[in-house]
Amino acid sequence: MNNNQQFEYLLKRHQLKRTEPRLRVLSLLSAKSVATSQPDLESVIGDVDRVTLYRILSAFEEKGIIHKVFDLNGTANYALCSSDCAEHDHHDEHLHFNCTSCKKVYCLDDLDVQPVKLPAGFKVETFSLSATGLCPKCNNKEA
Ligand SMILES: [Zn+2]
Ligand SMILES: [Zn+2]
Numbered sequence: 819m820n821n822n823q824q825f826e827y828l829l830k831r832h833q834l835k836r837t838e839p840r841l842r843v844l845s846l847l848s849a850k851s852v853a854t855s856q857p858d859l860e861s862v863i864g865d866v867d868r869v870t871l872y873r874i875l876s877a878f879e880e881k882g883i884i885h886k887v888f889d890l891n892g893t894a895n896y897a898l899c900s901s902d903c904a905e906h907d908h909h910d911e912h913l914h915f916n917c918t919s920c921k922k923v924y925c926l927d928d929l930d931v932q933p934v935k936l937p938a939g940f941k942v943e944t945f946s947l948s949a950t951g952l953c954p955k956c957n958n959k960e961a
């Protein structure tokens with residue numbers, strides 16, 4: 819499967835109609851190792867207006883295709899979900915790394931994060947792990 823077929827399959831699996839702007843958002847988000855804000859997407863996506871983009875992002879988030887993470891400026895950034903996410907059921911239990919210098923947010927999926935056991939009586943709805951510091955790029959610049 820090439821990328822585009824993969825994205826079409828993803829839309830189909832989540833009962834979303836295949837549209838050119840939706841495919842474009844998926845392909846832009848999947849090409850990045852860092853989470854991307856709506857203004858950043860707007861600047862590269864071409865002729866998709868702001869409202870359409872906003873609707874695409876909210877639908878994707880609701881369906882469990884992308885998740886939202888805030889950077890240190892408080893701006894929402896979006897990143898593709900792992901394949902276990904489903905409608906209203908996100909399992910993005912990975913570390914989000916906020917760089918204090920470039921303000922980018924990285925999804926660090928490959929870390930082996932053990933599920934946290936909470937005391938009796940607590941029910942988890944969302945779970946997030948985050949760290950702040952310097953990303954490899956900024957760390958290199960400082961050195
Ligand atoms: Zn998710
Ligand atoms: Zn950085």
Ligand SMILES: [Zn+2]
Binds near residue numbers: 910914926
């Ligand atoms: Zn993430």
